[in-house]
Amino acid sequence: MSILIEQLGSLTIVRILTDSVDALSAKEIEAAAGQLRDRTALDFGKVLFINSAGISALLKLVIEARKQGKKLYALNVTAHHRKVFEMVDMLRYMPLTTLEDLQAAAT
């Protein structure tokens, strides 16, 4: 199991449990596309490595969220993963935030 889905009110948290978001874990991460709510946050707190195959899986979530008119956010992203996300312009569609900010926005 690579992901754990949690509901916090109107917010869905997709906790990525694998330390590698790569070709091997991509399918399970893509499966989160079926769990998107109005606001969904991906928690990268346990992730140590992301490559382009993993970014591809994340892109599929971004694409699905856009199709459904839903918002996607990223939590607990390391400095290097942030650098890589910026290189591929990912943060425009999956902005970084904190759980506190998301919860505050909901109240």
Place this chain on the structure above:
Amino acid sequence: MNDVEISIPSDHVFERIVRDSALVLARHMGFDEDRTADLQLAVSEAVTNAIEHGNKGRIEIKVGVRFLLQNDRLSIRVIDRGGVLPHLPHGAQPHIEDKFADDTPRGLGLFLIEQLVDGVEMRSNDGCTEFTMWFDLKQTPAGGDAPAGPAGQEESL
């Protein structure tokens, strides 16, 4: 000893072995955290490319990886049996919107490699493709306790 060679079957599970080897190597050489992650990612992308596009995922065909420390440069050569040179984007920023219409949005690996390493070289010969990338050690901040070797000499991994 100044080089390390690894040979893996063309399956993604073995790419993780090469990536872990890159981590050990980077820490041994005293790369800082950011440059270590750059090395791991660049190696992962090159090996993934060799598995998928070079050897077409045929597990019985090996991908060869050679880490070579020479002068002020760490080179990583990835060899597959595809015989086709990959098309480098030469720094062109990928348009993420273009991926939105794609069911399998890929094609970021070579772009990332170009952003992360200090140089890339490719050659195709006798049915093999050799993809070599390198890190200039003078530009690579040390973050650990590795000994710094004298310039102009081969150093030990």
